[in-house]
Amino acid sequence: MKIVTWNINGVRARIGNLLHWLTESAPDIVCLQEIKSADDQFPRLEIEALGYNVETLGQKGFNGVAILSKLPFDEVNRGLPGDDADDHARFIEGVFSIKDDKGKKTALRVVSLYLPNGNPIGTEKFSYKLAWMERLERWAAERLEFEEPMVLAGDYNVIPEAIDARFPENWVTDALFQPETRQAFRRLTSLGFTEAVRATTDAAGVYTFWDYQAGAWQKNNGIRIDHLMLSPEAANRLASASVEKHVRAWEKPSDHVPTAIELSLQAA
DNA sequence: ATGCCTGCGGTTCGCAGA
Numbered sequence: 001m002k003i004v005t006w007n008i009n010g011v012r013a014r015i016g017n018l019l020h021w022l023t024e025s026a027p028d029i030v031c032l033q034e035i036k037s038a039d040d041q042f043p044r045l046e047i048e049a050l051g052y053n054v055e056t057l058g059q060k061g062f063n064g065v066a067i068l069s070k071l072p073f074d075e076v077n078r079g080l081p082g083d084d085a086d087d088h089a090r091f092i093e094g095v096f097s098i099k100d101d102k103g104k105k106t107a108l109r110v111v112s113l114y115l116p117n118g119n120p121i122g123t124e125k126f127s128y129k130l131a132w133m134e135r136l137e138r139w140a141a142e143r144l145e146f147e148e149p150m151v152l153a154g155d156y157n158v159i160p161e162a163i164d165a166r167f168p169e170n171w172v173t174d175a176l177f178q179p180e181t182r183q184a185f186r187r188l189t190s191l192g193f194t195e196a197v198r199a200t201t202d203a204a205g206v207y208t209f210w211d212y213q214a215g216a217w218q219k220n221n222g223i224r225i226d227h228l229m230l231s232p233e234a235a236n237r238l239a240s241a242s243v244e245k246h247v248r249a250w251e252k253p254s255d256h257v258p259t260a261i262e263l264s265l266q267a268a
Numbered sequence: 269a270t271g272c273c274t275g276c277g278g279t280t281c282g283c284a285g286a
Contacts, residue, residue, distance in 0.1 A: 009275070010274085010276075012275090013275055034285085036276065037276095060276090061275090061283090061284090062283085062284060117286055119285085119286065157285095157286070171286090175286080176286065211272085212272085212273035212274055212285095213273045214271085214272050214273085216273095252274095254274095255274080255286085
């Protein structure tokens with residue numbers, strides 16, 4: 001089963017790219033971020049026509065997340081618990097039915113998350129980011145008790161290590177590379193999650209984002225900030241992970257590219 | 269030191285992004 005995360009930077013501006021990519025990449029489940037669209041403006045009909053079920057948590061103008069799935073949704077949960085005053089659309093969870101090793105029906109949980117950017121540091125934006133990461137950690141710790149295959153996929157806005165940036169020195173004062181940010185990300189690993197790309201390669205130069213400005217793509221001035229965190233039950237079934245870098249060279253690209261995993265499991 | 273570029277809202281500039 002192929003599961004992909006992609007910060008699409010405006011689903012309506014990118015609908016042509018999205019439809020082409022869905023046909024080419026043939027994912028089973030897609031986690032989208034920054035759809036920048038209210039739910040009633042989301043271009044669902046074109047996507048449904050390709051055989052996908054669509055669930056969104058949209059917001060007018062910015063943010064917004066969605067899950068597209070060839071599997072039917074058994075359950076959908078919108079919003080990250082822990083702060084009733086938080087009105088940003090950054091979190092949606094879908095639950096699907098799969099077969100376990102013995103052919104018995106069990107649940108697969110997939111989250112599409114858009115973690116706050118947090119810049120500039122020293123402002124309420126950065127404290128919101130860190131608070132959001134604490135809420136995510138608490139939520140994830142509870143979900144791990146289910147002992148189910150689970151994928152927390154999205155734009156984490158976290159550069160985990162220096163190897164994940166072409167020029168790490170450019171990011172030392174940035175919210176994406178602060179020690180507190182990286183430590184909060186590592187706490188997910190401490191809970192028991194496995195980050196899929198680093199589980200499959202130690203290579204440098206694996207990036208998922210290139211800024212639109214200053215020729216960052218042409219200079220390969222990239223960073224790796226889109227991640228898939230796997231529960232133990234999902235990590236045990238990880239067959240491969242890959243970054244679909246070529247999509248960044250398309251006409252009118254998103255500044256992020258799709259990041260994919262293959263899990264050895266079957267829909268029920 | 270700053271802007272570089274892009275999408276969106278709502279109008280031709282401001283905000284947000286990373």
